[in-house]
Amino acid sequence: MAAVQISTGGSTIPAYLATPLPTVSGPGPWPGVVVVHDVFGLSDDIRSIADRFATAGYLAVVPDLYSRGGAVRCVRSVMRDLRQARGRAFDDVDAAREFLQDRADCTGKVGVAGFCLGGGFAIVGATRGFDASAPYYGQLPTDPSILDEACPVVASFGAKDPGLRGAASELAAELARRDIPHDVKEYPDAGHGFANRLPLGPFNALARVVGFGYHHDSSEDAWKRVLTFFAEHLRSGDHPA
Template sequence: MSLQTEWIHFEQDGVKHRLYTSRLARAKTPLPVVIVIQEIWGTDAHIRDLTDRFAKAGYLAVAPDLFAVEGKRPETLTEERIEQVKAFLETLPPPAWHDAQAREAALEQQPPKAREELRATYADVFAHLKLFPQLLEKLKAAVSFLEGYALSKGQKIASTGYCMGGALSLQLASSVPNLAGSVVYYGHLLNKEQVATIECPVLGFFGELDAKINAHLPEFVSAMKEADKSFTYEVYEGAHHAFFNDTRGAYHVKASRDAWEKTLAFFKQVLV
């Protein structure tokens, strides 16, 4: 199965953006689009692999690089630097990842240059959790570009996102009336005001052991029901946050298999 993959740059409203694209080389275009929205770690190998999986299902699959500034990654947010942070964090117990005191104690054991680079990249990566309005604008720019792009012009567009990207997939649904569908994997959920502006069907996947996210699920379910919005979801027994990421210890194969099948069925329904 031959894929055509490439990074492309486009300009929208005077701002340059960067986008990973993947499609079957022999597929006739234009194609319906699946926008794959990154976790906090960016458009890394895992996100590009997911994008390729959607391309193999017959879509133009794209992953916007939300860390790019004017189409280019800042030095602290290059993929190499982010991979170094991920490798460092994997040496710590998960509770220490967001424990500043424990993390700093571990950083002090690193050589000075590595310590400062790790600290700077960690800070810049997680600063994006407070930049959702700017990240959402980048996603909306991608939608506008894809609406006129030769390989997708005139076709429907839907989104899927993971963790931070899951939250952004929902926010995109709340902000873009013509989005065909939105999938959220264990992302922060919306309030009633944001729910009111959703026009497309929404599909959600959550891990039973992901207490922080799941605490808001009943309120979101109620808000979607009261607003007469389409929302179906699964909560997988024994699954943690990030259960779909097969590069992390939280990976749950049974939950992931079921979620993948349901995601493809959802996109077939809303896009084709």
Template sequence: MQPSQDQQDLFSLIQHDGGDNSISRRRFLHTALGAGFAAAALPVCAQTMITTPDTGLVTGQFSVDVQGQAVPVYLAKPAKGSNFPVILVTSEIFGVHAHIADVARRFAQAGYLAVAPDLFVRQGNPAAYPTIAELISQVINKVPDQQVMQDLDAVLAWTKTQGGDISRAAITGFCWGGRITWLYAAHNPSIRAGVAWYGRLTGNQSALNPQHPVDIAAGLRVPVLGLYGAKDTGIPLSSVEAMQKALAQGKSQSAFHVYPDSGHAFHADYRPSYMEADARDGWQRCLQWLRDHQAV
């Protein structure tokens, strides 16, 4: 069976080569939630990879029951205090690996209760697939948006038991999770803000993916900041422009910042696509967006 156009487009977003700074596949295979990397994400660039300490934090893997399904989550929060603002961290197709856990710790160091749920748990383990094409066809393309919304709702509610203040909740996500960020902001208007990192904006509609961000833009009420790269070959600027036009019909006060010299995955410090200056700027814009919209 030939891959669909959406499959081909998603595959083009995440191609990479190792280069001289890559780390061996054997060393970095994913072993547990928040540790290692999926085989399909390798090789890893060690010299640019950021490691955020867990000093002063509570971190670890937990489980949230969603209608009888145990959904694993990686949690990071300050060790002292309570009533923390909550941020949902939605992963790339590679799942909750070391980089996503590190992003959660970065938010925790900034005062958030950050949770990164395994949103693929019913369909399969991303670490088990050796290639991106197999991962997409065997796992990613079988995940219903409705299931993801349901899981995020349950995980967000669960954070109350861990000291989270869900009246100050936000969501962020990368690539696959960037698209989910836009959709969840439309699904749950009670969250304060979203930050979508190079998430797909358009696509073919299907039973599992009945809408895409451009389809919900006009009715969006939650302010979402989109951080995108002008050289992203999988997400052309024309789709960003289409999203901006659709957003202009609504009242969400959402916005975009496009980095002219970056392509896809410019924030992924473990990959050759990483652009340090733009990643750092994007991180500061992310935190400021959350502050501006009282998600702190």
């Protein structure tokens, strides 16, 4: 596990790289996964998620989308890019994919997984050269036509998430309409952020009241679905890049 730099737009941004252990996952090369962080940025939680992908045999990288300027400025810029479904943040995600594809220890097949803010990027990113996409409670694009020619999608939502009511069924319908392979599930006992272990401290109780917080059973089931889906779409026909 290491800090790395990714070339993008004539400069570089920091990222976290999690590499599988050859003693556990074989000597490689391995498929890749770009993990897009949530609104809290490149946190210990998102690093642990990348580590879990590495333990499952995926070369995982998390680009720091907040690395240019102050935190407030970066959050506004990244959220603006997500609303417009284009911009520098998407270029950074694309650069992270290319970073993995260019590595000798990557098979060339790369998926994208995103959480909250990153889930929205994973949904749009399904149309930007990835081989599979795993959005968690991501905001749906306002124009569903952006899903034309999307890669296979495995998506996870919480029924107790007040900001994304109906999103799971809407996304499933749009993907089915386009004959895109998909697995979309809404967890009845989960809310927003159910797969993230965030240090909310004294705000944990309030977070659960408003439909936010980690839910172990839903998170573990989503992990099983994502890894099964990624194995089907990223590991079939493995070949060196």
